[in-house]
Amino acid sequence: MATHTGKVILSLGRINVVGLGVKTTVSSVTYATALSTNRSARNEGRLDGQGKGPFSRKPKRLAKEPRTAEMSVEQDWTAVYPSAKPFRPNAVPLPVRMGYPVKRGVPPEKKGNLELIKIPNFLHLTPAAIKKHCQALKPFCTEWPSALDNDDKCDEHFPIKVTSTDYVSAGPSVRNPSARIVHLKVKLSSLNLDDHARKKIVKLVGERYCKRTDMLTITTNSCPLRKQNYDYAMYLLTVLYHESWKIEAWEAEKTVADMEEYSWEDSPSQKNIIDLLLRLKVAEGGEVEEEQELLKSGEVQEYKDSVTRLKNEAASESSTLQYKEAVKKVFNL
Amino acid sequence: MAAPIALRRELFSLSRILTGISHLGPKPCLSHTKYNVTRCHLPLKASTSYFHTATVFKSTPSLITVTEEPDTLFQKVSILVKCHDRAVLDSYELFATMAANELGITISKVYEPPKAIDRLTLLKSIHIFKKHRVQYEMRTHYRCIELSHLTGCTAQAYLEYVQRNLPEGVAMEVTKTAMEKCPDHILEPMWKDHPIDNKPSQ
Numbered sequence: 446m447a448t449h450t451g452k453v454i455l456s457l458g459r460i461n462v463v464g465l466g467v468k469t470t471v472s473s474v475t476y477a478t479a480l481s482t483n484r485s486a487r488n489e490g491r492l493d494g495q496g497k498g499p500f501s502r503k504p505k506r507l508a509k510e511p512r513t514a515e516m517s518v519e520q521d522w523t524a525v526y527p528s529a530k531p532f533r534p535n536a537v538p539l540p541v542r543m544g545y546p547v548k549r550g551v552p553p554e555k556k557g558n559l560e561l562i563k564i565p566n567f568l569h570l571t572p573a574a575i576k577k578h579c580q581a582l583k584p585f586c587t588e589w590p591s592a593l594d595n596d597d598k599c600d601e602h603f604p605i606k607v608t609s610t611d612y613v614s615a616g617p618s619v620r621n622p623s624a625r626i627v628h629l630k631v632k633l634s635s636l637n638l639d640d641h642a643r644k645k646i647v648k649l650v651g652e653r654y655c656k657r658t659d660m661l662t663i664t665t666n667s668c669p670l671r672k673q674n675y676d677y678a679m680y681l682l683t684v685l686y687h688e689s690w691k692i693e694a695w696e697a698e699k700t701v702a703d704m705e706e707y708s709w710e711d712s713p714s715q716k717n718i719i720d721l722l723l724r725l726k727v728a729e730g731g732e733v734e735e736e737q738e739l740l741k742s743g744e745v746q747e748y749k750d751s752v753t754r755l756k757n758e759a760a761s762e763s764s765t766l767q768y769k770e771a772v773k774k775v776f777n778l
Numbered sequence: 779m780a781a782p783i784a785l786r787r788e789l790f791s792l793s794r795i796l797t798g799i800s801h802l803g804p805k806p807c808l809s810h811t812k813y814n815v816t817r818c819h820l821p822l823k824a825s826t827s828y829f830h831t832a833t834v835f836k837s838t839p840s841l842i843t844v845t846e847e848p849d850t851l852f853q854k855v856s857i858l859v860k861c862h863d864r865a866v867l868d869s870y871e872l873f874a875t876m877a878a879n880e881l882g883i884t885i886s887k888v889y890e891p892p893k894a895i896d897r898l899t900l901l902k903s904i905h906i907f908k909k910h911r912v913q914y915e916m917r918t919h920y921r922c923i924e925l926s927h928l929t930g931c932t933a934q935a936y937l938e939y940v941q942r943n944l945p946e947g948v949a950m951e952v953t954k955t956a957m958e959k960c961p962d963h964i965l966e967p968m969w970k971d972h973p974i975d976n977k978p979s980q
Contacts, residue, residue: 690967
């Protein structure tokens with residue numbers, strides 16, 4: 446027997462350690478006799494195939510019927526799997542098979558199947574369990590205000606949108622440094638700005654303003670905490686707003702090159718056309734008209750609109766056609 | 779300008795309701811600035827109880843405390859789940875959508891962004907044999923669930939529930955929270971009362 450030989454070796458080992466300066470012959474004889482008496486005593490008392498020696502196993506219990514045999518169809522499954530637990534073949538009454546089949550075979554059964562234990566299971570999240578959990582969670586939830594059912598109303602009452610991200614993952618650390626980033630979005634039309642303030646704030650923020658959607662986006666990530674970044678973003682918005690209402694002395698030196706939009710008044714185009722019309726009148730020999738009257742005439746107004754449109758918007762076919770029509774009308778072609 | 783204030787419920791040991799383990803302690807609440815809500819009617823929940831939970835196991839109603847803090851409003855909450863296994867994501871999506879429907883949360887859309895595959899090619903042998911290589915790839919599947927019109931309490935309860943039931947390791951969640959707020963000190967410029975008469979800037 447393996448255990449017997451193990452015992453013998455152990456005893457010999459003991460002899461080697463203990464009897465360093467002592468004669469070994471006497472001690473070995475005593476150990477051997479002790480072993481033989483132990484063996485005979487053990488054999489008498491035990492049933493079927495027990496291990497010999499003092500380190501034998503306890504009596505083996507007979508395997509019972511699996512728990513699935515006693516499960517009824519109407520049982521409460523949430524009591525069997527109340528929380529996330531690995532797959533237990535004797536607790537799940539389903540004839541599941543998983544694994545790669547051998548040649549001309551089927552996937553292995555669930556009993557002793559490691560593949561079923563390895564994968565994450567959702568046995569604790571059956572629809573019945575979810576309903577139970579949600580019933581318990583219901584008291585902690587509040588209702589959305591019924592007056593804010595569409596996005597327009599939300600934008601009207603709550604124009605500022607703050608966006609931030611949370612990250613959940615498994616790893617050495619729970620923290621994620623990207624979680625501190627805060628984006629603040631607001632439409633400039635919802636702020637109380639006059640013409641000058643609006644132009645100034647657009648100049649101040651530069652890249653952060655999208656003209657197409659009229660959205661100002663402030664992204665803050667310089668502070669280590671999300672709350673700090675949020676406070677900083679609100680501070681920036683406040684400062685921008687109040688600064689844009691200020692009128693500094695040097696703003697009076699704004700030149701035509703600084704203008705955001707093209708304005709026709711006092712532009713070379715106006716001067717040119719007035720000059721041209723006056724010279725035409727003189728050449729035809731008609732009466733000298735006032736500049737103001739020329740300006741008010743319909744053709745000049747149309748010309749003004751077409752030129753403004755060409756300059757402000759991207760050149761398109763319709764705007765060039767409009768310019769052509771206006772010019773033709775001015776010259777009465 | 780009377781401002782009706784929405785009452786906020788604080789979450790006390792949600793895990794106890796789910797699994798019956800020991801008391802975790804009150805959840806920290808985010809600080810919010812009060813906003814003036816004039817036109818919309820925020821429902822005022824009746825205050826239930828203010829029991830201080832000293833013992834471990836108590837019934838559900840005593841865990842709810844109602845505070846005077848105004849509730850945050852989330853216009854959109856976007857949950858992105860990542861996994862190496864598409865089947866797990868299918869099950870998880872079923873669970874999350876069912877939970878949202880049970881709690882009365884509007885789901886705006888559920889979609890599957892295309893999977894991302896990271897491939898790398900390595901030498902098969904430890905020494906020489908440059909022509910023989912082995913290729914590995916890591917597939918990351920995604921699933922995005924977008925919820926709209928959530929209050930802060932509902933979002934907190936739902937997100938905690940859904941995050942506690944994340945399957946092991948492989949599924950990762952990225953939650954985008956878009957909030958709405960109203961400006962209070964940006965309504966009027968402060969120079970109106972004290973007009974600046976062309977001082978040179980410093």
